[in-house]
Amino acid sequence: MGRGGARAPRRAPERRRRGPAARARRGDRSGRARPAAARAGRRGRAMSQAPRLPRPPRLPRPPRLPRPPRTPRRPRLPGLAALLALALAAAPLRAAPTVWSRALDPAADERAALIAQADALLARYDRLRRSPLLERVDEIGPLWLREARTLYERAGAPTSRDPSVRLRYADILEHLGDVEGAVATLEGLLRAHPPAPSRADAWHALAVCYARLGRYTEEIKAYDAALALEPHAASRALLLANQAEAHMALGDITAAVEGYRAALSTLGSLDMFRYGVTTLWGLAVALDRSGDLEGAIEHIRLARTYDRNDQQINGAGWFYVPPYDDAWYAALGHWAAARSAELGAARAEAYLQAVAAWESYIARAPGNDHWVALAKARRAQCDREREQTMKRLRKPAPAAPLRR
Known part of the structure; x- marks a missing residue:
């Protein structure tokens, strides 16, 4: 056997037979004739009887494994019942319907079918949105979302006992621009006190909706509630x-x-x-x-x-709140690219794009914006760096020395 394997049991030596055949073999090996009485069997067999062949050797019995000790029965952990109850409460519609459940809720199968159709539309929309080859998401996507919204409402999604159904319904409303409706759906879900994972998702989605509505103080509180539940x-x-x-x-x-x-x-x-x-x-x-x-x-x-x-x-x-904040990100991005580029047309073009982005922020931001004054200062600083770059580009290169 290979190294590290169990060692094979050692075979016990064969027991010598004391019958006539064994004695005859011993006599043959010694070269001496034995008397007839000695060659007779122990039970008085006649000499004319043919000698019996030796029995095949018995194989050794495998060693008996020791019986494992009986372990005491342990009681079930008390948290197991709580986890099972939590899982059942988190997905009350996942279990296969029984005869009694159908009798109590005859429309359950119809609602499940409607939700399945809506989820298929959402999956198609998600694939369309993620595919870089398809550019018709703005045309086709809203059609699928509106159809999914209709199916969800027919299935009673706003008051569903399944937290995941309400979360998906609120997400549809947000994508369709009905942010107030999404907020109402999520707040209603939180009042129902779903399991902790669903509450964390609901607080996160609610915070995003608050951000879109400009309710930043409530957004911060919603993120605090989500952080308290998110591991x-x-x-x-x-x-x-x-x-x-x-x-x-x-x-x-x-x-x-x-x-x-x-x-x-x-x-x-x-x-x-x-x-x-x-x-x-x-x-x-x-x-x-x-x-x-x-x-x-x-x-x-x-x-x-x-x-x-x-x-x-x-x-x-990725979205920007407020929407014109994208210009600040773009300005810093072009500015960083300009400083990293070698002296030439690429650096000059990056500076031009950075200045244009600063001007876009200043033009779109309201008068009470916190950062308009800083944006104007950054635009002036970026424009000065651009002018210095242009001067260095226009400066003629020194003439090569003449060889004598």
């Missing part, structure tokens, strides 16, 4: 980063910077690719608005080591 580090990082955005919208730049840094501290190296990029961008804007332009540029460069082409901040899952 996963990556999800907590997303909640902290979004909450930092709300602090920045209220003008509390110190709390915003602290929130972004707290979000980054919870992420591992692999999570940075998915959740850290947008957090680094948000921290860059917060640092710039706190007066640290150089720190902002460095964090944008770090974000681009994970996402070189800025796909995440330009993706479908």
